[in-house]
Amino acid sequence: MSLVQTALDLSYPVRKQGRTFGGPRCPTCGIGTPHSNRFCIFFGKDDKERWKCQACGSHGDIVDFIVAATGCSTADAFARTRNGVRFAPSDAKEPCPPQRPSRPSSAMSRSHIQLLREGLSKHPDDKVFAYLRGRCISSASIEKMVEADQLRFLPSDVHLARKMIFEVLGGQDVAENCGLLTAPKKWPAAAFRPVVGILPKDCAVEFRMVEESETFKKALRFGSLNYPYFIKAEKEVKIVEGLIDVLSCIELGETRSIMGIPGTNSWQVEWFSSMKAHGYSTFHTGLDNDEPGRDAMAKISGELATLELSVIDDPAPAGNDWNDYLKTLRGASSP
Numbered sequence: 001m002s003l004v005q006t007a008l009d010l011s012y013p014v015r016k017q018g019r020t021f022g023g024p025r026c027p028t029c030g031i032g033t034p035h036s037n038r039f040c041i042f043f044g045k046d047d048k049e050r051w052k053c054q055a056c057g058s059h060g061d062i063v064d065f066i067v068a069a070t071g072c073s074t075a076d077a078f079a080r081t082r083n084g085v086r087f088a089p090s091d092a093k094e095p096c097p098p099q100r101p102s103r104p105s106s107a108m109s110r111s112h113i114q115l116l117r118e119g120l121s122k123h124p125d126d127k128v129f130a131y132l133r134g135r136c137i138s139s140a141s142i143e144k145m146v147e148a149d150q151l152r153f154l155p156s157d158v159h160l161a162r163k164m165i166f167e168v169l170g171g172q173d174v175a176e177n178c179g180l181l182t183a184p185k186k187w188p189a190a191a192f193r194p195v196v197g198i199l200p201k202d203c204a205v206e207f208r209m210v211e212e213s214e215t216f217k218k219a220l221r222f223g224s225l226n227y228p229y230f231i232k233a234e235k236e237v238k239i240v241e242g243l244i245d246v247l248s249c250i251e252l253g254e255t256r257s258i259m260g261i262p263g264t265n266s267w268q269v270e271w272f273s274s275m276k277a278h279g280y281s282t283f284h285t286g287l288d289n290d291e292p293g294r295d296a297m298a299k300i301s302g303e304l305a306t307l308e309l310s311v312i313d314d315p316a317p318a319g320n321d322w323n324d325y326l327k328t329l330r331g332a333s334s335p
Contacts, residue, residue: 001062001080001081001084001086002049002062003041003049003050003051003061003062003065004021004041004049005086006062006065006066006086006087007021007023007039007041007051007065007069009086009087009088009089009091010069010070010087010089010091010092011089011092012025012027012039012069012092013025014039014041019042019043019214020040020041020042020214020215021040021041021042022039022040022041022217023039024039025039026039026053026056026058027039027058027065027068027069027093028053028056028058028068029053029056029058039051039052039053039054040052040053040054040215040216042214042215043214048061049061049062051064051065052215054215054216054217062077062081063077063078063081066080066081066087069092069093070087070091070092070093071093107177107178107179107222108178108179108180108204108205108222108223109178109223110201110202110203110223112169112174112178113198113202113203113204113205113222113223114202115168115169115170116152116168116169116196116198116205117149117152117198117202118168119164119167119168119169120152120153120154120164120168120196121152121153121154121155121164122146122152122153123153124142124153124194124195125153125155125156125157125194126156127156127194127210128153128156128194128195128210129142131195131210131211132195132247134332135244135247135248135323135326135327135332136248136251136323136326136327136329136330136332137244137247137248137251137326138251141247141250141251142247144231144250145231145243145246145247145250148231149198149200150197150198150199150200150229150230150231150243150246151195151196151197151198151243151247152196152198153194153195153196154190154191154193154194154196154207155194156194156210158187158191158192161190161191161192161194162187162188162191165180165188165190165191175188178222179222180222189207189216189220190207190220192209192216193207193208193209193210193219193220194207194208194210195207195208195209195210195243196208197229197243197262199223199225199226199227199228199229199262200227200228200229200230201226201227202223203223203224203225203226203227204221204222204223204224204225204226204262205221205222205223206219206220206221206222206243206262207219207220207221208243208244219262221262225262225266225268227271228259228260228261228262228267228271229243229246229258229259229260229261229262230257230258230259230260231246231250231257231258232257233254233255233256233257233258234255234256234257235257235279235280235281235282236256236257236280236281236282236283236284237256237257237258237259237275237280237282237283237284238254238256238257238258238259238283238284238286238314239259239260239261239283239284239285239286239287239300240258240259240260240261240286240287240321240322241260241261241263241264241287241288241293241296241321242260242261242262242263242321243260243262244321244323245260245286245288245321245322245323246258246260247323248321248322248323248325248326249322251326252322252325252326252329256284257280259271261287261296264287264288264292264293264295264296265296267296267300269303269307272300272303272304272307272309273307276307276309280309281309281310282309282310282312283300283304283309283310283311283312284312284313284314285297285300285301285304285311285312285313285314285315286314286315286316286322287300287315287321288320288321289315289316289319289320289321290320293315293321297313297315301313
């Protein structure tokens, strides 16, 4: 009996996100914003499904979920799972109201992001640099992205990172106002994500982990996604997915301009029409070699064709993405 299927049967809106599933509704603390992922289902070290709420910290296995979601006893939950008896939406308890309102990411203004761009470090510390080197990204490629004002760093030490965030923004209250910190929490989630991507014109900022986690989101984005990552070169454009793939293409010596969309659903047709107006006519689509990446490439290719722009399918020759390909060429394993 699957935990994912049980959650869906009880009308918990979970969606696949790589190797995990996420959704806005926790059986313990209630419903967050529609696009939040406070509720996470993942596979533990024993290869069994587990769940955890990133808002209240509740966690457990399928039995714990059934007890929390339906109000039945542990014995009844065991019996249902043992016999494979599925649930109906009416079996679920009434959802709890949100514990506190979530602050929208749009509270992060360009002036806040400008402060981060100007105040955060341009140099990774040893741990962050080791992570990037593990992905075969050199200091020269890092410097190019930094010079383009699209990459900054926090200390890998979360205490120092928290201190830097508050100092750069002008205080804990400012961090709360711009959405980086939600009271009564004392630690901004960004402090645990030291690789900081700055989208052009300070429209948005992304904080990225340097340690693998099946429980927590790898990256957090704040602001308004008005522009993608963009490294300007030739009038031909290579479209890739995410900051690490942009860095990987720089490392691979890409001579075309590089557009990095932050995610498969994080792009706008207006970007391409604007680039057409600026003389860009040929686009090479090279998103990740997985189902979401291929679906996004098909949609983007269709939009480019509608705009009468040249489209060339150009995925990474090996691996799931351009960083996988880079590591394959360098003979490196995954970090």
